[in-house]
């Protein structure tokens with residue numbers, strides 16, 4: 677999928693996909709949104725370690741990078757699986773300002789996330805294991821259980837098939853008890869689909885510029 681780099685309002689980069697007329701992150705702030713939705717209301721909501729995380733949409737690797745930086749602060753061990761159908765080209769990755777914007781001392785770690793082989797486990801370091809799966813979410817069949825899911829697909833009006841009851845049921849069935857799914861979208865259709873498969877859905881304040889987000893728990 678062809679994309680171009682744009683600057684979001686907090687100064688961090690994101691990607692724009694003309695084909696879908698869609699951005700990878702909130703235009704109000706990519707890093708701000710990722711920190712709010714996935715780190716503060718997802719990763720930090722739990723204190724499990726080692727923690728097994730599934731991300732839908734590896735994209736720029738921003739969520740993986742922020743998760744690693746956060747895990748270091750509390751000495752947590754992370755096993756990170758991410759499903760991605762359209763890997764971002766390396767010339768685009770090299771231009772993203774995430775290392776210098778977030779933590780330039782960890783620049784190598786950011787690039788190592790991208791250099792890691794697909795479809796196998798990569799020990800990026802002693803506390804972070806990454807498995808990037810190059811597959812359509814619709815075909816992906818998890819063969820393990822997760823504690824936390826970052827559901828970061830393109831918006832429901834752009835890719836409605838990814839926000840379906842069938843997809844959420846598959847993910848629910850591969851969450852551990854009390855497992856969490858966190859997502860930036862609080863659309864009615866998303867809430868209803870999550871509830872239908874059995875999640876307890878909680879609306880939370882969204883990041884700056886967005887009214888709400890959702891955190892759902894397997895009960």
Ligand SMILES: C[S@@+](CC[C@H](N)C(=O)[O-])C[C@H]1O[C@@H](n2cnc3c(N)ncnc32)[C@H](O)[C@@H]1O
Nearest residue numbers: 733734735736738739760761762812813828830
């Ligand atoms: C909102 S962006 C994800 C942003 C990413 N988490 C990041 O921080 O850059 C959505 C991602 O889903 C991927 N995607 C689109 N359709 C997909 C599909 N059918 N299966 C798996 N991934 C898909 C896109 O290529 C894109 O990387």
